[in-house]
Amino acid sequence: MKSLLNSLLTLLVITLNLYAISTPPVVGVTPTTTQIEPTFTEAVPTITEVAPPIAEIEPPPGFPPEVILPLQTIDHHFTASISKKVEVVQGWNMISIPGYQSVELSTIFSDSDHVSVVYYYDPSSSTYKSYDPASNSNEITSIDPSQGIWVNANKKFTLLFNEINAYSTSNPSGSSTPVSSTTPAKGITIPSALVCEANGGDFTQSLQCMASWYGAKVICSAMNATLLTSSQFRHIYANYEELGFIDETYWSSTMIDADRSVAVAIQPAIKQADTSNRDNFHYVMCLSE
Numbered sequence: 001m002k003s004l005l006n007s008l009l010t011l012l013v014i015t016l017n018l019y020a021i022s023t024p025p026v027v028g029v030t031p032t033t034t035q036i037e038p039t040f041t042e043a044v045p046t047i048t049e050v051a052p053p054i055a056e057i058e059p060p061p062g063f064p065p066e067v068i069l070p071l072q073t074i075d076h077h078f079t080a081s082i083s084k085k086v087e088v089v090q091g092w093n094m095i096s097i098p099g100y101q102s103v104e105l106s107t108i109f110s111d112s113d114h115v116s117v118v119y120y121y122d123p124s125s126s127t128y129k130s131y132d133p134a135s136n137s138n139e140i141t142s143i144d145p146s147q148g149i150w151v152n153a154n155k156k157f158t159l160l161f162n163e164i165n166a167y168s169t170s171n172p173s174g175s176s177t178p179v180s181s182t183t184p185a186k187g188i189t190i191p192s193a194l195v196c197e198a199n200g201g202d203f204t205q206s207l208q209c210m211a212s213w214y215g216a217k218v219i220c221s222a223m224n225a226t227l228l229t230s231s232q233f234r235h236i237y238a239n240y241e242e243l244g245f246i247d248e249t250y251w252s253s254t255m256i257d258a259d260r261s262v263a264v265a266i267q268p269a270i271k272q273a274d275t276s277n278r279d280n281f282h283y284v285m286c287l288s289e
Contacts, residue, residue, distance in 0.1 A: 060119035060128045060150050086159040093151045095159075102144035105131045114157055119150040158193065188228070188236070188243045189286050191219050198222075201284065206246060213263045213278035216251045225286035227253035230273055232287065233266045240268035243285075249276070250283045 086095050097103050109115045110133055118131040120140050129139035143149055193203040199219045201211035211219055220226050228236075230252045236243055247269040254264040256275055265276040276282065 060121075060130075088151060088153050088157050088159060090153055090156050093153060094148055095151060096148045097143055097145050102142045104142050105138075105140065106133075108159060109133050109151070114154060116152045116154055118152070120147060121150075187288065189223065189225060189288065190244050191223060191284055191286060195219055195222050196284070202281065208246060208248070209284045210281045211251075211284050212281055213251050213276075216282070216284040217253070219284055220286035223286050223288070225288040227251055228266075228285065228287050230254040230264045230266060233268060233273070234271075237268055237271045245269075245285060246283070248283045249274075250285050251276075 086098070088095065105118060109118055109131065112132075112134040115133055118133075118140075119128045120131075120143065121127075122129050131138045131140050190207070191201070191209040193209075196203045196209035196211070196219055199211070199222055200215040201209045201219055203209055209219060216227055228250075231254075233250075233252055236245070245268045247267075249265045249267050252264045252266050252273075256262050256264065259275070261277060262275040263278050264273050265280075265282050266273050
């Protein structure tokens with residue numbers, strides 16, 4: 001029986017082989033080739049941005065140790081309106097200079113009675129650079145509006161600035177003795193708040209000085225300057241605003257012989273001169289040679 005099955009299997013294999021050999025190819029049929037375009041998927045890498053840790057800056061020498069000063073990025077937004085007054089309190093103050101120009105530190109912090117030391121943190125060297133009003137050799141000499149400084153003040157005072165970064169220091173003590181200007185007067189000069197108030201004047205919101213005629217003379221004298229004469233006023237009418245005058249009445253040094261209680265007061269804006277009692281308060285502008 002087994003041998004019979006083997007014989008049948010052998011016969012089946014031979015038959016299949018003969019059929020494959022004897023089957024003719026199909027004539028007139030062209031094989032079809034399908035081209036498959038490969039598909040590429042672009043993988044977008046995921047980037048995880050890691051913010052650097054905020055560094056801590058050591059406070060300047062002498063600064064209270066409990067205060068931590070983080071290094072921060074600050075967005076600056078500039079407008080046409082500039083704050084012209086910087087209040088400085090006794091102790092440590094962090095301030096910047098309003099305006100568009102750099103300022104010499106020796107001109108705003110020349111008095112060691114007001115300020116003991118000024119520090120500026122230099123990020124390029126990661127160190128503090130100092131300015132000492134009592135020293136002739138300092139690591140920093142000027143500051144610009146983009147920089148902040150630490151000021152250690154011995155007493156309260158106010159810094160006042162005009163549009164071109166001129167400045168003055170207000171009188172913190174109310175002393176009645178004449179106080180000289182922090183900078184020599186050149187040409188026509190508005191008295192600083194320090195000189196104005198220390199010599200009996202009032203420093204106004206318009207950053208101008210008002211005083212009696214007698215006070216005006218003392219104020220200008222403290223600046224090594226004098227009041228303008230009425231004839232000198234006539235030379236400034238055309239450009240009075242450029243010289244710092246406003247639409248107000250200013251004292252001149254011209255007196256009236258017929259009445260020693262009055263002097264000539266000038267309104268540059270309307271080119272008008274009038275007499276006024278010397279005890280009246282008018283605006284003060286000083287002239288140095």
